[in-house]
Amino acid sequence: MKQVIGIFKLVLIYFLATFLTNWISLPVGLIGMVILYLGLSVGVVSLGEIDFISNLSLKHMSFFFIPLAVGIITSLTLIDGIIIELLIIILITTVLVMGVTSKVVDLVLKGSEK
Amino acid sequence: MVYLFVIIITFIAYFISLKLKARFSISLLNPVLVSMFIIIMLLKVLRIDIQYYQSGSHIITDLLGPIIIVLAVPLYRKKELLKKNWMAITIGIITSIIVSFTTVYGFSKIFSFEKLLINSLLPKSVTTPLALESLEIIGGYPPVTILAVILTGITGALLAPLVMRLFKIESELAKGIGIGASSHAIGTSKAIEMSEEAGAASGLALGLSGIVTVIVLTILSLLK
Numbered sequence: 260m261k262q263v264i265g266i267f268k269l270v271l272i273y274f275l276a277t278f279l280t281n282w283i284s285l286p287v288g289l290i291g292m293v294i295l296y297l298g299l300s301v302g303v304v305s306l307g308e309i310d311f312i313s314n315l316s317l318k319h320m321s322f323f324f325i326p327l328a329v330g331i332i333t334s335l336t337l338i339d340g341i342i343i344e345l346l347i348i349i350l351i352t353t354v355l356v357m358g359v360t361s362k363v364v365d366l367v368l369k370g371s372e373k
Numbered sequence: 374m375v376y377l378f379v380i381i382i383t384f385i386a387y388f389i390s391l392k393l394k395a396r397f398s399i400s401l402l403n404p405v406l407v408s409m410f411i412i413i414m415l416l417k418v419l420r421i422d423i424q425y426y427q428s429g430s431h432i433i434t435d436l437l438g439p440i441i442i443v444l445a446v447p448l449y450r451k452k453e454l455l456k457k458n459w460m461a462i463t464i465g466i467i468t469s470i471i472v473s474f475t476t477v478y479g480f481s482k483i484f485s486f487e488k489l490l491i492n493s494l495l496p497k498s499v500t501t502p503l504a505l506e507s508l509e510i511i512g513g514y515p516p517v518t519i520l521a522v523i524l525t526g527i528t529g530a531l532l533a534p535l536v537m538r539l540f541k542i543e544s545e546l547a548k549g550i551g552i553g554a555s556s557h558a559i560g561t562s563k564a565i566e567m568s569e570e571a572g573a574a575s576g577l578a579l580g581l582s583g584i585v586t587v588i589v590l591t592i593l594s595l596l597k
Contacts, residue, residue, distance in 0.1 A: 286583075295446070306449070321403075330523070352525075367465070368546065
């Protein structure tokens, strides 16, 4: 029963976030994230209520991206002629952004420990 | 009917991909990528047009909005850690945006891409709705941006463990910030798998870097 109330609260947050997009030009997911965080902070939502649904969705988040990946195949014609170049750019820049960012954070953390 | 078909075929593909991953623990067996191949193969074998699958696939992708909301949970659980290290996180987010813009711009110039194409690639590290928001400000080709965003996410999720070894990253917090800032929600799905701390940091980074990217691009376009 507790979990059902939790799911109900999440649905409510989703609708509230969707409603707020009329004024705030941010994605629904991000607005919802902020509302849920605030809800947890002030105690309107408890971790116990939503742990089942949140663990399940976090564990299987990849599932929801699958159709987007399938969609790539049909839109490949868009980048006809520059596919190789584009893939090279994406590969190199993603590795660099991820690696350099993590390294900088890692070094700052180590520096502040001393 | 098409919705039922999409759900069933996607579920089957995802189930097989999880089984494969459990059996051979190779990070190249990313569930999104493997499922994509399985679905395309299944459609070929069943002689069903890929457009048919696409026409009903929003039944699954429409749920992404609500799913992203629960990323607040790891964030909340790790709030002390994140608050304590806000300085390192801020520096990380700024770094990610500088590196992203300069490398994307630099490599695009090497391949002599035209301006609007470069614009379309600039916001590729942030989550799709925010990337499209950025594009409205600077101008570009939305479908190319969507493609680049998704390819970046898959690349990030696929290579995250390798990149962390290559750059010798020790802290889970640092891993999460790098993953979220470079490869948004798809990368974050991998960070969650790595550890709760990395997942929380990645969720935070995907939000922060997305918002800061839109702000920076707005300022840059006003300066011109």
